[in-house]
Amino acid sequence: MRDRTVWIFRVVVLALLVVLAFRPSLDRWFFAPPAPRLIAPRADLTDLERSTITLFQRVSPSVVQVVGSRGDARAPFPDRSGGEGIQSGTGFIWDAAGHVVTNNHVVQGAAEVAIRLASGEVVRADILGLAPNYDLAVLRLASGSRVPPPLAIGRSAELQVGQSAFAIGNPFGLDQSLTTGVISALKRRLPSSEGREVADVIQTDAAINPGNSGGPLLDSAGRLIGVNTAIFSPSGTNAGIGFAIPVDVVNRIVPELIRRGRVPTPGIGIVAGDERLATQLGVEGVVVQTMPGSSAERAGLRGVDPVAGVIGDIIVGANGQTVRRLSDLTNELEAVGVGREIELSVMRDRRGRTVRAEVIDVNRP
Known part of the structure; x- marks a missing residue:
């Protein structure tokens, strides 16, 4: 009786081992559906999904x-x-x-x-x-080309941190790619290739990668709010920090480019000194180095004298607005426009004074 029990136990164990060894094949033979599986119904798309699809x-x-x-x-x-x-x-x-x-x-x-x-x-x-x-x-x-519909234009001055942002572009050559996110920050400064700074730049966490440059940043209504221009990333790929030129700037610059092929660069003929010089003197502002024959020189602004070691004038205000750095000054110069005068508040020898200078096109050919 005992031998029979042992024999049965061994047979059962062997059978279990065989089943385990051939389980994948058994599953396919007995449980694999002979036809495509039935499609499970799903709920309706959410309002957010529908609006994003419609926008794209x-x-x-x-x-x-x-x-x-x-x-x-x-x-x-x-x-x-x-x-x-x-x-x-x-x-x-x-x-x-x-x-x-x-x-x-x-x-x-x-x-x-x-x-x-x-x-x-x-x-x-x-x-x-x-x-x-x-x-x-x-x-x-090229003439004769079919022109798709133009984008609707929004206003970047109305933007708020936290509102939705959408980017469409061609990252790494992958065309018609949509990414979504929010506006992460406003009024960022972005250096340009010409040594100036673009002010009021939009920061977003919508994924922007190489190839997205020049593409639109959109609000939830599908209106243009910025032109994607750069990312901040040590690796060169998206790190959640992208930048876009605000549409209010774009809407001012593009008509000039269409009409003239170039955009006047408002200025007074100065080269801004190192901001640290003003900081060392306990003053926030733009240290002035005037160009010979410039509007700034004609207005009586005194530039840095490297021979005598004299700092000269520091611009601390423009048209009643505080100037802490060069971008503050260029903002006011652009608001005034070429051919008009701007009132400057300057510090000279720790004393304040006011001068008026003509705004000129400093890059006029």
């Missing part, structure tokens, strides 16, 4: 890929292949006349530019105007 469907046809070639590089037109010297980014339709807005750094130095529309069609474009101080450029689609 409405706006994406107006977002394009911008590709430029430099020198002897072969631009990616239908009859050409890409190669070295190719630079690419994003742009968007500005108006019904076929003007496209993008970043200056996307097309700067390009000998030839191509635009790939959302439909996949590739058309040639001409560079109409560049504004390096604002990292903006305007292109014009």
